[in-house]
Amino acid sequence: MARKLTIQDLKTNVWVDWCPGCGNFGILSAMYQAFAELNLDPQKTVVVSGIGCSGKIAHFINVSGVHTLHGRSLAFAQGIKYANPDLTVVVNVGDGDLLGIGAAHFVALGRRNPDIVVIMHDNTVYGLTKGQASPTLRINLKPKALPKPNIQDAVNPIGLAIAAGYTFIARGYAARVQHLKELIKKAIEHRGAAFIDVLQPCVTYDDIHTYDYYNQRVYDLQEAGWDPLVRNPEELPEKAAQALAKSYEGDGKISIGIFLINPHVSTFEERLANRLPDYLKAPPAREAIEVDGRPVIDHELFKRIFSRYIIEF
Amino acid sequence: MKTLRYILGGPQGGGLETSSEVLSWAFARSGYGVISDREYFSNIKGRHSYVHATVSATEYPKSLDYPVDIVAAMDAETVFTHFQDLREGGYLIYNVDEDKTLYSSIPSMEHDLRDRLTALFKELGIDGTLASLTKYLRSRGVRVIALSYKELLSEIQRKEGIVPSQVSRYISSIIIGAVAAITGLDPNALDQSLRRRFRNEEVYRHNRALAMLVIDTVRSQFGSELKLDEPSIKSKEVLVVSGNDAVAMAKTVAGVRFQAYYPITPAADESFTLEEYETLGGAGSIVVFQTEDELSAINAAIGAALTGARASVATSGPGFDLMVEGLSWAGQNEVPVVVTYYQRGGPSTGQPTRGGQSDLLSSVFASHGEYPRIVLASGDHEEAFYDTIDAFNYAETYQVPVIHLLDKFLANTIATISMPDFSKIRITRGVLASKGLREYRRFDMSSPISPRAFLGDYVMWYSGDEHDEYGHIDEDPVNRVRMMEKRMRKLEIIEREIPEERRYAYYGPDKPSILLIGWGFVKGAAVKAVEELNEEGIRAGYFHIRTFIPFPTNSVTKFIREVGLENVVAVEHNYMAQAAKLVTMNTGLLVSKSIVKFTGRPIYVNELVNAVKNVMKGSTREVLSYGA
């Protein structure tokens, strides 16, 4: 790409229809800045999103956007990435979407460790369906849209990501745009599955987790001296246990920053390349499958590949 | 003789598949045509399973028929289950060591069969032991080959020095040897087939020695009494494949480079075959992605399709249901993705290892919202091969999801087919956007089929919501009408471009006096039944539906008009005669006669012939149920 990418280049002319003051604006801002600073090639970058207020984000950024189904964005993202590993794939997804209807995919992606970034808009509610409890809302809380206090307890997203095997795990806060931008950049640069839990105030439906609420509680893990890097594979159990403990920190404090970076796990694309020697050179998306309308697998090649099934007289 | 029919039976996991594979390959190597259906319970080890095969000297058979010439039993349950399948003068091969076994003491036998046998044995004066049953069979002219499996095994154990604990693994070769003996199977072909099956030299030697011992034993008593005629089929190259294999192979030829699946019977073997050949002999890479569920499978395949890779999933009923939401997204976003759909018995997990055709209406209608799709259905291994390639060509040409219907019968049936004709195979990728455009609009409205670009080529957007030409959400009513029409108009194009001859096949005489209409695996039995009926002077014809969208409306209307509506009979593997409903929907002609079978076992030629005669005598509905 000839010219340096600017934030202006990254804006589409689609009206951003989130409620004024929504935390999603901070996330969008951090995305613009991170993409611009990394100078990503818009054609080679794909934002995949799910359904919900957060899902709209795919239309607001001038890179390819795939606005998918509720709960299924990770499946789409993996199909895209495995078929064309040259693409940078960033998923933006709601907490209901990722940890409710899509939880199985969230766990499965961690096990595979593809080079995909998952950014969760964590607003503790289902925004677009008007404020029902999401899987990150703690028990007995009653944000204003709920008729009764929440009867289910919250899942710990960071803990779940650790257990599932994500190799870059962080938490950001929508109002700390510079900090979040840095997290997003590091996540994109990380080789492997990255998960960022972003605290995102929903100003319309959640009157508990407000900007004020978070401003009083968030503190930066790195400023507090936490080193998230797993230096060798043997160190993982200890490091993961400590990171997990931090994810449970109560006493009114909420940590943001990087919990864990584990660079010692092969990515899914590398695992595929081990089995398929041509995979990275000619990935599925770019392989020629025909020559002048005739299949690349012709009669002779077919006989060679499937000789076990063929009888020649 | 021209045609040989046999049943091999035994406990699931007891080596039955080996016997079947070795025999099929040996007959095929000798130049015969073979079809071999496998019936089994949803069970890994121990329940009754059997293989029902036809071997032909004159053709590649596509149908199965009863009664059979040979029942070769690994265990007593097989004899109790299948003795009625034998023709007069047929052969029973069984283990005389089990003579004292009582049918009522076999725990794996379903109580329904036990109850039926109780009634029958009482009537026939059989005391319920295997000995009394075989005595009765002898008296009815069955040629009973009583072998002591124990003696054969210990003899071979001594001769070959096999570890005693291992010797029971070789029972399959007793069956192989006995069938080979009475049919006079070419020893060279048998040897090659054994070698192919057992890549381990020692295991091959042991099996070979045992088969030879059995051949000598049986021949000295009976000779080769069911000798097949010299084969008259003249093919240079023949494939011996299951339906799953045929589709997997066709997918590699079609250029599939991404297949996502979640394990389900009877679809999973297709993905296994693809995975085994994933490097395509050095010609490329197929990513075979085992997902966490079917929701993931379809959506991953859609994602891959957006990058330009030919992508598909393989599943059956319960899995398809989970994919329907994703399929609508593909419809909304004009994504070429192929669903290979192996039907089995439902509802729910119904008869998970048995066949059926009860998901037709679901494939044609399943969706929220309206979008164009193509639905193909294959009737045999050859159709399955070519239909698979068409499925991808159609998907990309029209930018629509394609559902390719198959069933368990086809999936698990091994058949000989001619080598595909590669000169007939074309890959058409549809309209692609040119490179270097200043601006790309994925859903450009200047034609119903917008030029396609792949993720990575241009910046583009997709959304499950109604969208504008760029792919951005747009709920404007004028845009909605234009977008819906853009998509739905493809149905007219498909209707125009996919020729009527591609949508059906007809078998039988001109101007038939009775017309069977069917689809899928019905084809094999129907074609054969029609031949037999015509030989008997009944002018029957078979109209085989190969595509449900687009539907062969004109031809079916013409055929029905010619024979008269009252002489039209739907033949299907479901309760409702679903294809007949679609005939009515598309033509306005109400087909009200049907021959259906929904036991999960295939329709056999003999029962179909019989049912057609009943219909001609006035019956309007025949429910078939033959088979164990």
Ligand SMILES: Cc1ncc(C[n+]2csc(CCOP(=O)(O)OP(=O)(O)O)c2C)c(N)n1
């Ligand atoms: C299968 C399915 N079920 C339900 C819905 C309805 N739905 C739309 S948005 C949404 C909630 C989104 O909440 P969340 O994922 O937390 O995202 P947010 O709107 O808060 O950003 C739901 C349930 C749907 N679109 N699809």
Ligand code: SF4
């Ligand atoms: S409902 Fe909440 S999450 Fe959705 S746009 Fe409004 S403030 Fe944001």
